[in-house]
Amino acid sequence: MSFSRRKFLVTSLKGAIGAALPISAFRLLSPAEARAVVGDASRRWVFLVDTTKCVGCGLCVKACKKENEVPYDAPVTRTWVERYVVTRDGQTHIDSPNGARDGFTDPRIDDQEIPAEEITKAFFVPKLCNQCENPACVQVCPVGATFQTRDGVVLVDRNWCIGCGYCIMACPYGVRFFHPVYKVAEKCTFCYHRISKGLESACVQACPFEARRMGDLRNMEDPVTQIIMNERIAVLKDEYGTKPQVFYIGLDARVR
Amino acid sequence: MKKHALKPLWVALTVIALVLLARYVMVPKDFGVNGRNFTYGFHRQSAINDWLVVPVKYKGKESCNECHDDKYAENLESRHRLLECENCHGPALEHPENPERLVIDLSRDLCLRCHSKLDYPNSPRGALPGIDPAEHNAGLACSECHNPHRPDLEDM
Structure with missing residues (x-):
């Protein structure tokens, strides 16, 4: 077998060019170009709930309903507060009358008297949309009517939603519902119209005890980010893999 | 074909x-x-x-201060300084144009949100001053005795 020097060089050159061709289909992007493609993710809205501060006044629920035009007397709400009362016999009594729109004023739970000396611990847990990093509700939307903004908030396109209800069933946290007036899926928006103007969300502003706070996870100086980084926090239903972005301080294992 | x-x-x-x-x-x-x-x-x-473009309805305490600076200052000295004015008076909306006057809610339910006694250990609710609404002057508006802007009892 003869393999001349000339033939070796020609074959090598052909091989090199052939291998380089598909690579030339790729293009090196400048950081600015890459950002334009991926989107400006310079902000990531997150929420921090301190359950050790909540007293169950429900002013957040009232403010949310009025700010976001959720019908006040309809049994739906974007945010709500749950009460957990643990008694000596190990039982957990849970309620949230009207989503705590009018607060908790009655010591009875589901018409059941609970003597004060029987209570070992009791606490209130505010809940709202977790604005998940991997939102199940967005994955299931068949028409592209719900989506995640680049700063991490999940919104619903009221003009595009067909009202199929898949998202309402997909959400592990039960935060979605049908808007009784618009007849489309409805959910907490972190008060997108307020936070985008530099205001606090209605529930954060209304909370007299700073049990609710909001921050930007991309900003290391943000006090909320500092707490999430440095203190002991938890999220709800971590096992679903949706990466919820509402963080809780003092979350009890009984909270579902 | x-x-x-x-x-x-x-x-x-x-x-x-x-x-x-x-x-x-x-x-x-x-x-x-x-x-x-x-x-x-x-x-x-x-x-x-x-x-x-959703309109902002709750304007915040600082915007109340622009006209009601006396009430604002009084509130800041009291234990109710953590409360937003609009928590009790309702959202300002386009006040003072629309509505011209905000409703003053004197119902007991408003105060009972925090001050109905719930005897909970290890909860800040249990530490708040609270009453049993059925026992404590039932039927009377709280503001008959307590000034909500300045609720400290020594000022009664």
């Missing part, structure tokens, strides 16, 4: 063309992958603006 054999093909192509035309007309021009990927960012870009 005979012409009649091709007829179903023309019908099928026409239907496909009509569907594509309808899709072109009906789908908004800004519909597409606008977020981080197809799974989470496939939407109408202008839907974000629909949410940005």
Whole structure:
């Protein structure tokens, strides 16, 4: 077998060019170009709930309903507060009358008297949309009517939603519902119209005890980010893999 | 090939063309992958603006201070300084143009949100000053005795 020097060089050159061709289909992007493609993710809205501060006044629920035009007397709400009362016999009594729109004023739970000396611990847990990093509700939307903004908030396109209800069933946290007036899926928006103007969300502003706070996870100086980084926090239903972005301080294992 | 054999093909192509035309007309021009990927960012870009233009209804304490600076100052000295004015008076909306006056809610339910006694250990609710609404001057408005702007009992 003869393999001349000339033939070796020609074959090598052909091989090199052939291998380089598909690579030339790729293009090196400048950081600015890459950002334009991926989107400006310079902000990531997150929420921090301190359950050790909540007293169950429900002013957040009232403010949310009025700010976001959720019908006040309809049994739906974007945010709500749950009460957990643990008694000596190990039982957990849970309620949230009207989503705590009018607060908790009655010591009875589901018409059941609970003597004060029987209570070992009791606490209130505010809940709202977790604005998940991997939102199940967005994955299931068949028409592209719900989506995640680049700063991490999940919104619903009221003009595009067909009202199929898949998202309402997909959400592990039960935060979605049908808007009784618009007849489309409805959910907490972190008060997108307020936070985008530099205001606090209605529930954060209304909370007299700073049990609710909001921050930007991309900003290391943000006090909320500092707490999430440095203190002991938890999220709800971590096992679903949706990466919820509402963080809780003092979350009890009984909270579902 | 005979012409009649091709007829179903023309019908099928026409239907496909009509569907594509309808899709072109009906789908908004800004519909597409606008977020981080197809799974989470496939939407109408202008839907974000629909949410940005929602009117802000709760204006915050500082905006009340522009006219009601006396009430603002009084409140800041009291134990109710953590409360927003609009928590009790309702959202300011376009006040003072619309509504001209905010409703003053004197119902007991408003105060009972915090001050109905719930005897909970290890909860800040249990530490708040509280009453049993059935026992404590039932039927009377709280503001008959307590000034909500300055609720400290020594000022009664």
